[in-house]
Amino acid sequence: MATSTPISALFLFFLLISGLAAKTPGKRSQYHKPSKRLVVYFRDVLYNGKNANRTTLAGDNHLGDMVAFADPINLDNNLHSIPVRPAQGFSFYDTRDIFTA
Numbered sequence: 001m002a003t004s005t006p007i008s009a010l011f012l013f014f015l016l017i018s019g020l021a022a023k024t025p026g027k028r029s030q031y032h033k034p035s036k037r038l039v040v041y042f043r044d045v046l047y048n049g050k051n052a053n054r055t056t057l058a059g060d061n062h063l064g065d066m067v068a069f070a071d072p073i074n075l076d077n078n079l080h081s082i083p084v085r086p087a088q089g090f091s092f093y094d095t096r097d098i099f100t101a
Contacts (some may be wrong), residue, residue, distance in 0.1 A: 040084065041074045066089050 068090045074082030 039075075041077055 070086050070088045072088050073085050074081045075084055
């Protein structure tokens with residue numbers, strides 16, 4: 001009765017393919033539950049005289065100090081455990097006081 005046009009056949013083909021692609025058989029993906037608590041330990045490592053040039057970058061201009069830090073972050077309370085990531089950054093102390101560690 002009704003003649004099939006190539007456009008309707010193509011539409012049905014894409015409809016069939018998209019229905020098969022939506023649900024693929026196989027391994028069910030398992031999502032991990034998100035952690036509601038994250039505990040890390042920041043280790044403030046003070047520098048000695050050999051690497052003191054890395055702590056205070058700005059001169060003594062009495063307008064403030066810029067202090068750079070690169071300290072390890074651990075997952076437990078042991079200082080000698082393997083660090084997870086380094087905490088890197090810098091801090092500005094914009095007071096007229098002289099900052100000393």
